[in-house]
Amino acid sequence: MGYHHLDPEDLPETEDYPCDRRGISDAAELHTLHAATYEMAPGEQLPRTYHYHQQREELFYVVSGTLRVETPEREFVVPAGDVFVAEPESPHRAFNPADAAESVKVLGVGAPKTDIALPYDADG
Numbered sequence: 001m002g003y004h005h006l007d008p009e010d011l012p013e014t015e016d017y018p019c020d021r022r023g024i025s026d027a028a029e030l031h032t033l034h035a036a037t038y039e040m041a042p043g044e045q046l047p048r049t050y051h052y053h054q055q056r057e058e059l060f061y062v063v064s065g066t067l068r069v070e071t072p073e074r075e076f077v078v079p080a081g082d083v084f085v086a087e088p089e090s091p092h093r094a095f096n097p098a099d100a101a102e103s104v105k106v107l108g109v110g111a112p113k114t115d116i117a118l119p120y121d122a123d124g
Contacts, residue, residue, distance in 0.1 A: 004028040008037040019044040019096075025113060034113040037063075038094075038106045045095035046106065051117035052091040058110040060084045060094060065104030069094045072122065091120035 006027055014021040014036075024035040034056070038046045046060075050070065060067060060083065067078040069086075070093040078084045086092045096104045 018048060019046055021046075030113065032111055032113055034108070034110040036108050038108060039103055040065075040067075040094075040096035040106070041103050042096055042100040043098035045093060046108070047093060047117060049117065050091060050093040050120045050122055052086075052120050053088055053110070053115045053117060055088050055112055056110045056115035057088060058086045058092075058108065060086075061107045061109075063105040063107060065096065065102050066100070067094055067104050067106055068097055070122075072120075088115075091122075 004027070006024060008022040008024060011022040011024070011027050014023055019041070020039040022037045024037065025033060040046060060069075060078070062078050062080050062082055064080050066080070067084065069076040069078060069084050072091055076084060084094070094106070
């Protein structure tokens, strides 16, 4: 059996990421589940690009602040304590607007871990 007790604040930031990302899956060597914490200052976004996944189900639990999520249909406003879920084949971009009063902290989880993000062209 394997167990891990981790403090995300003790994990290194992911290099070349658009916000402060701490990889829980990486630290715990998880093979099926993607899990990470994200902290976005005003004007930062969570993903590297507006994207979708072919199989991955993603869940974002807002720990503090207010998360915005752009989709082709509308923009969602997700306050602290709420959850946003993106099903497979559902394009989305999570962000903190430039005019936000505070940072937003999010716990993101998804499976399968190996289903990479595919770019979505919102204009195309």
